[in-house]
Amino acid sequence: MTAEQLKELEDNLWKAADKLRADSGLKASEYSTPILGLIFLRFASIRYGKVKEEIKAELEAQKNSRNQLKEEEIALLKCGFYLPPEAEYDYLLNLPEKTDIAKAIKKAMELIEYYKPELKDSLPKDEYFKLYTKDDRSLPKSLLKIFKDIPEDVTGDLFGKVYEYFLGEFALAEGQGGGAFYTPTSVVKLMVEMIEPYKGTLYDPACGSGGMFVQSNEFVDRRRAELRDEDTKDLMVYGGEKDTETVKLARMNLAVNGLRGQIVQANAYYENPFDSYGRFDYVMANPPFNVDDVNYDRVKDDRRFNEYGIPKNKSKSGGNKQAAVNSVPNANYLWINLFATSLKPTGRAALVMANSASDARHSEADIRQNLIKSGVIDCMLTLPKNMFYTVTLPATLWFFDKNKCRNQNLQDLRMNKILFIDARNIFRQVTRALREFTDEHIQNIATIMRLYRGENHRLQEL
Known part of the structure; x- marks a missing residue:
């Protein structure tokens, strides 16, 4: 369709x-x-x-x-x-x-x-x-x-x-405005093609309706014959979602698509239901951007968030110093830390992030430098405008690959490199206010990534 x-x-x-x-x-x-x-x-x-x-x-x-x-x-x-x-x-x-x-x-x-x-x-x-x-x-x-x-x-x-x-239309009808945020299928497809979650464990700590899981499962189905590996169907998904009603949706989505896994209600900042540190083969997510009310004292000692550094807190008192609460100035780098620390030593991640995180200054710049030095960042891709259904905002895809930090061959090839892809002008206009990637766009971009990884034989398969 x-x-x-x-x-x-x-x-x-x-x-x-x-x-x-x-x-x-x-x-x-x-x-x-x-x-x-x-x-x-x-x-x-x-x-x-x-x-x-x-x-x-x-x-x-x-x-x-x-x-x-x-x-x-x-x-x-x-x-x-x-x-x-x-x-x-x-x-x-x-x-x-x-x-x-x-x-x-x-x-x-x-x-x-x-x-x-x-x-x-x-x-x-x-x-x-x-x-x-x-x-x-x-x-x-x-x-x-x-x-x-x-x-x-x-x-x-x-x-x-x-x-x-329908969720968005109901919200508008109630005067709430906007509706739930939804990651477009073409963006999710690209993320999946870039990290290739064949089998193992897949984690999304902000899973929404479970779209990341569905597209990953479809990727496995498409590539199973090519891989000739019966175990590729063995993909277990784990999702956390703050909103109760959206948790129900995600569970229904997993059921209707025949996926195995677990969806729980959880606030990822303060709850860790899957003991995520170093546990997952793949992480994919589109977290909320620019959240500024996360309690600093509750996350500062959590190794999920501080391995590469934590955004410095600021005081939000509302004019009352007695009631001041230490809060993280911007939670974008809490999420980035979470995605990196949730990976196994061979794991890969793909995440949607606000453009502002790519050049944020002060403590965020220090965290970004630590991530770069560690070698975990593998690729960054700027998206076109108007790729999302309910909001117009510029965004970047970040891709992590921990395997290149420990595999000597990959260290020689990519350890001190990051692939930057400018995809701002790669899109198909769907409506006046909406753009998407075509399947051809997705395959072309994924091919660039595979060539960067040294997988030249993949080009011949095309």
């Missing part, structure tokens, strides 16, 4: 759903959760439908086996979740008009959570009863009909994109 087709789909779905909301008199805050649950259910049914025949065939093949697996066990292996008949979208859609649809949807969500404990308490259930009014119980069924228009051939992180589009 092209960006234009996706935009048209999003607009049409939103207009139809919002018209029903307006007719019902419900507030956007009362409407958003059940809507997002139905979007998940639609995408889950689409994904499950693609492997349903395989599941049946495997069940038939094992019929006389001593160690025969149950249908739900086969489904979990092939799809990552199991949809019993009562939880399938078309089943709900085709129920008689007089059926208690809210009750049926609740049962469907409960069944999904039962067979997928990782989703426990993540799916909306009782919210569908709130769509009933005294005189009208048709709204849940009408919404099911609207989201049936999501086509069967959708792939990748479209669930996350459609979900976040």
Whole structure:
């Protein structure tokens, strides 16, 4: 699906759903959760439908086996979740008009959570009863009909994109402005192609809707045949996210895309649920930029944040010296430290960072110098403007590679070098306010990176 087709789909779905909301008199805050649950259910049914025949065939093949697996066990292996008949979208859609649809949807969500404990308490259930009014119980069924228009051939992180589009529209409808920040798929694809997370562990401490994980999984699927390595599917993902509702989204996104891993609610500045120091093969993230209220005293002794130096604190008293709280002046370099220290000695990282971090002065400059001296920074790439859906801001991609610091051959080739790529003029104009990388752009940039790494044979493969 092209960006234009996706935009048209999003607009049409939103207009139809919002018209029903307006007719019902419900507030956007009362409407958003059940809507997002139905979007998940639609995408889950689409994904499950693609492997349903395989599941049946495997069940038939094992019929006389001593160690025969149950249908739900086969489904979990092939799809990552199991949809019993009562939880399938078309089943709900085709129920008689007089059926208690809210009750049926609740049962469907409960069944999904039962067979997928990782989703426990993540799916909306009782919210569908709130769509009933005294005189009208048709709204849940009408919404099911609207989201049936999501086509069967959708792939990748479209669930996350459609979900976040609706999240932003609901926020605007409530007067909050903006909506959730979303990393464009083409940017994530480039990050994935540059660090190539084939297998192992992948960490995103600010995972949002889980888009980084989905694109990494798609990369593994695309390259598996080329690698001829059955273990490449063995990718475990770990995500932290501060917002409760977004944690639920990320868990749904992992489930609908068949990913293995764990998503937890955590504030990365003060919580370390995965004991991240030196643990992960890959780190990918798009953290919040320019946060200025992180408590300095709570992070100053945390080795995740101080290995390369910590931004000097300043006093924020609000005119009251007695109430002064030491805070980090800008948390950008806390995140940069976190990404570097979370890597194994052979690990790679890719992160989106505000342009201002590239030439920040004072204590940030000292940290940047320490990072450069350590050899961990491998590449920096400036992005074009207008690459993001909800905000217009200049950003840079940072790439780390700890392996070049310990591998003698890589030390000789790249130890004292950093590859700089100016991609500000590489883009395709999607709309007046939005740009993206094409697949050709992504492959060309990734080829530059591979040649820089000395992987000349990769050029011949193209």
